[in-house]
Every structure is written in C-alpha cells, then in structure tokens.
Amino acid sequence: MNTFLGIGKRFLQQYYEKTGHGVFLKIQRLRKEIPKDESNTAEKPTKLAIGVEGGFQTDEKRFEFEEKTSIVVLPQWYEVPFPSDKISDQLQLSATMILMAEDAAKQEEAAAMAGTWEGEKLRVSKHAENLLQLEPAKKIPPSGWxxxxxxxxxxxxxxLTDGSILCGRRFFDGSGGNNxxxxxxQEVKYPLAVKLGTITATSADVFSYDEDDMVEDPYLAKHLAHFGINIAALEKTEKTMTELEIDINQKIGEWDVIQEAGSQLKPVSGPGYTGMRNLGNSCYMNSVMQVLFNIPDFQRRYFSAADQIVTNAPNSPSSDFNTQMTKLAAGLLSGIYSKN
Ligand SMILES: [Zn+2]
Structure with a gap:
C-alpha cells in the first residue's frame, strides 16, 4: 500500500524482503461461468464487419468475475477482510481509492468492446465532382445490358465518362468477369465506373480505377442522368461488392476455419498451454510472443531465471523490460493461469 505496485502471491515475500513494504491490498477474483444462451442462433452476416450488428460475430462473454478483498500484512501474513472497522481510516480510504480506479480488467473490457471492426468507410472519389462526361451521351436502357x-x-x-458497359474482374476462384x-x-483512363444492378435510389457500387478502391460518388444521380438513367427507377438485381465479399468469406470458410467451428477440440491446460486473450487486434503480437516463449533460450532467460530477475528488478518494475518479459513468461509457462 506504499508503492501501488501489483504483485502476485508467489513474489510477495521476496518483494517484502527487498523493500520492507509489508502492507498489501489483496484482490481475489473468482471466475464464474455464464450459462450459454442457446436460443441465440447465428445469422448470416450482411455487412463486412466484425463484432457489430450485421457483421461476423465473435465469441460471447463466457465468464464473469466476483471480487473478494482483504488487507494482508507481512511478514506474519496477517489478513483482515476489507472493508472492516478494524482497519485505520487512512488505509480504508487508500484501499477504496485503488478499487475505484480504472483497473486493468476494466480497461481490457473496454478494449474488447472496441475490438470491433465497422468495415471500411467509403471515401468520396476525388474524380466525382469534376468528372468528364462525353457528349453526345449514349442512351443506356434500364435493363438488358x-x-x-x-x-x-x-x-x-x-x-461514367463515356457510358461503355464492360465486364468486371475475374475473381481468384474463376468466377466473375473477363476483366x-x-x-x-488502362486504355482510356476514364476513372469511375458503377456496377449495373447495384444501383438503387440510395446506394450503388462505384469503383475508382485511379484510386483503386470502392468510392462514394455524391453526384451519381447526375452522372447517370447524363446517360438517360433515372436512378429512382432502377432496381437492385446484382450483388453488391460487399455482399460478394461476404459470400466469398463464408464460402472459403475462413471465418469458420479461424474459429475452428465444428471440430471437437480437446481443452489442454498446464505449463506451456496457457493462451493469451486478444485485446483487440493484438492476436498477431500474441502469436509472436507464444512462438518466442517456446524457444528454450527464451524460457531459460525469462522463466527459469524469474526469481533472480524479480529480485534484481528496479524500483519501478512496471517500466522494466526484463521484469515484464518475466511476468509474461510466468503467465505462459507456469501453468498457474490455465488450470481447468
Ligand atoms: Zn467482357
């Protein structure tokens, strides 16, 4: 309760001997499984996004935590439940303030909430406002293209420049058009094209070859009127690029492969079998760390030598690289954090 550093039980004695600081706030978190909601059936995504309504859905929250708090005094390991009137006002206040502070778990929860992906927002094409449209304009019929x-x-x-109608790209699986x-x-450099059959009064797929991306054309109604097309009279008859991407993502089963859907996975636990939670796009870093900590040299340096590193840690271990690597090594390799 002097430095506000968080220390696990295993290193508490060591810390006390080194610093003489012996009063601790003990926070015990008890994990409770949340019953699974079976009525929640997976719906087909309608949006190329993750973790938001209409998008691909990630796992639901499986556990909730109950906290038990007490004050522990070393070297006797004397423990008093907190809150309690046996504790001095100053200590009472100090512990209360710590518990009120935004703790790592709450931050992680917030990060998980932020761990959603809304899909890509379209940008307005730089060619839209002053797009060249050739005269005399072709008249495009409302169907039969x-x-x-x-x-x-x-x-x-x-x-959208000369009204030519041409087929789209061939997809990697052989479907699609003939490019x-x-x-x-590439011959004429007219930058914008709209996918026929995706045009409705409120939306359409517009591609900018020059910007090499799907774009927004705020003047689309005007650009189509040039060719005699009344945007309000068109019906959607083709899949939009987003719908096609969702189909492809589902067809290839990438999402299911990542989630290992349908396979009977045997849970493993113990030393070396501790996973790391994705804090929101941190899965890449997690996998690198897991690879590194499977290398014997890393295990020797940061796990076998844990006691020594903690003993020699500077006064501010939270900003010490070695201590933090040791902490991660202990998390991954001790097995304490993956009991079943
Ligand atoms: Zn063609």
Whole structure:
C-alpha cells in the first residue's frame, strides 16, 4: 500500500524482503461461468464487419468475475477482510481509492468492446465532382445490358465518362468477369465506373480505377442522368461488392476455419498451454510472443531465471523490460493461469 505496485502471491515475500513494504491490498477474483444462451442462433452476416450488428460475430462473454478483498500484512501474513472497522481510516480510504480506479480488467473490457471492426468507410472519389462526361451521351436502357467485348450479361460496369458497359474482374476462384472494364480503363483512363444492378435510389457500387478502391460518388444521380438513367427507377438485381465479399468469406470458410467451428477440440491446460486473450487486434503480437516463449533460450532467460530477475528488478518494475518479459513468461509457462 506504499508503492501501488501489483504483485502476485508467489513474489510477495521476496518483494517484502527487498523493500520492507509489508502492507498489501489483496484482490481475489473468482471466475464464474455464464450459462450459454442457446436460443441465440447465428445469422448470416450482411455487412463486412466484425463484432457489430450485421457483421461476423465473435465469441460471447463466457465468464464473469466476483471480487473478494482483504488487507494482508507481512511478514506474519496477517489478513483482515476489507472493508472492516478494524482497519485505520487512512488505509480504508487508500484501499477504496485503488478499487475505484480504472483497473486493468476494466480497461481490457473496454478494449474488447472496441475490438470491433465497422468495415471500411467509403471515401468520396476525388474524380466525382469534376468528372468528364462525353457528349453526345449514349442512351443506356434500364435493363438488358451486356459486355461490349464479350457479351457477358452479369457483373457489368458502366463507365461514367463515356457510358461503355464492360465486364468486371475475374475473381481468384474463376468466377466473375473477363476483366474488360479494367482493361478499358488502362486504355482510356476514364476513372469511375458503377456496377449495373447495384444501383438503387440510395446506394450503388462505384469503383475508382485511379484510386483503386470502392468510392462514394455524391453526384451519381447526375452522372447517370447524363446517360438517360433515372436512378429512382432502377432496381437492385446484382450483388453488391460487399455482399460478394461476404459470400466469398463464408464460402472459403475462413471465418469458420479461424474459429475452428465444428471440430471437437480437446481443452489442454498446464505449463506451456496457457493462451493469451486478444485485446483487440493484438492476436498477431500474441502469436509472436507464444512462438518466442517456446524457444528454450527464451524460457531459460525469462522463466527459469524469474526469481533472480524479480529480485534484481528496479524500483519501478512496471517500466522494466526484463521484469515484464518475466511476468509474461510466468503467465505462459507456469501453468498457474490455465488450470481447468
Ligand atoms: Zn467482357
């Protein structure tokens, strides 16, 4: 209660001997499993996003925690439950303030909440405002389109400069078009095209070849009117790029593979079998750390030598690289944190 450093029980005696600080606030967290809500059936995502409504869903929260607090005094390991009137006002106040502070668990929860991905926001194309539209304008019929080069009747893109209708890219799985719209752009450099069949009064897939991305065209109604197309009269007949991406993500089963859906996984626990939680895009770092701590040299340096590192730690271990690596090593390799 002097330095406000958090220390696990295993290193408490050592810390006391080193510093002479012997009064601690003990926080014990008891894990309780939350019963699974079986009525919650998985719905097909409608949005290329993670963890938000309509997107791909991550695992629900499985546990909740109950906290028990007490004051522990070394070297006798004398323990008094907190709160209690046996504790001095100053200590009472100090402990209360610590418990009120935003603790790591709460921050982690907040990070998990933030661990969602809303999908990519479209940017307004820089070509939209002053787009060149050739005169005399072609008149485009409201349906019955086909690729001017290969006759394909689906996955067609209308170039907003000259009204040419050409097929889209071939996808890596062989579906899609014959790349004619892209090839045409490389010849003429007319930057914007809209996917026919995705146009409704409120939305449409517009691609900018120059910006190499899906974009927003705030003047789309005007750009289409140039070719005699009344945006309000069009119906959606083709899948949008987002819908196609969702299909592909589901078809390839990438999401299910990541989640290991359907496989009977045997839970393992103990030394070396402790996992790390994803704090929101930290899974890459987690996997690197797990690889490193499987290397015997790393285990010797940071796990076998833990006592020595903790004993020799500077007064501010939270900013000491060795101490923090040791802490991580203990977490991953001791097995204390993955009991079943
Ligand atoms: Zn074509």
């Amino acid at each position: 086909k690729c001017e080069r290969c006759g394909l009747t689906t996955n067609l893109w209308l170039n 004619h719209a892209l090839e045409y752009y």
